[in-house]
Amino acid sequence: MDAKGLGKFFDSAWNAYRDLLVFDLMHHRDLFGILVGQVQRRFQHPVSFLDLACGDSDPARMVLGKVPVREYVGVDLAAGPLELARANLQPFGIPAEFFAQDFLEFLGETKREFDLILISYSIHHLGTFKKKEVFRLAKEKLSPQGIFVIIDGMRLAGQGRDAWLVQCFQYMEKRSEGKIPATFQVVKKHMGEADFPEEGVGYEAMGREAGFKESRLIHHDPASTFGVYLAGNGRDL
Secondary structure (H helix, E strand, O other): OOOOHHHHHHHOOOOOOHHHOOOOOHHHEEEEEEEHHHHHOOOOOEEEEEEEOOOOOOOOOEEEEEEOOOEEEEEEEHHHHHHHHHHHHHHHHOEEEEEEEHHHHHHHHOOOOOEEEEEEOOHHOOOOOHHHHHHHHHHHHHEEEEEEEEEEEOOOOOOHHHHHHHHHHHHHHHHHOOOOHHHHHHHHHHHHHHHHOOOOOOOHHHHHHHOOOOOEEEEEEEOOOOEEEEEOOOOOO
């Protein structure tokens, strides 16, 4: 599925994706908590935050409520969720900009630097070559002590895509306790068509290839397959 198709899908099926957040089926709370801890330890100043494939920016509120942010930039192809994002971030009173654009194109075009570049639950839509482009461009657009973070499902070492799809989907379905069967019809079809995650160790290799000084999985759950990857050029904490 190309970028335009993904944008249309999330515009039309945003309520299904919201169900995954509401029931915490992809561990947003725990994984964004890990991100918050990293930001708190690494930065002594308010950060500039680039949120790629931000959707409605609801997960980002877990960061904004706990760390000082001087500016927020959200990028997403789906225009509908971006309108929700504006409303979600308004109570924080920080400068916020939103771009209805392919995040890879945005990274290639922007001249700005950011302390935190995040892509959550979205890089798996790209092929390996384009994932490497995200790493290369993210490194260019990071401030000297900035960090690039991926929160997503990641294949276990030696695990093929088909096995990952079965494990990830079954894990989320069991965690939902049968409460959202219609959502899973939509999610299962989408995952089969559009989800192509790398192995977790593959992201580490991509970070090293892009030239990051620090490139490591800081969390990878073998049951759910969801994890947190971090890259940067500063001090390894």
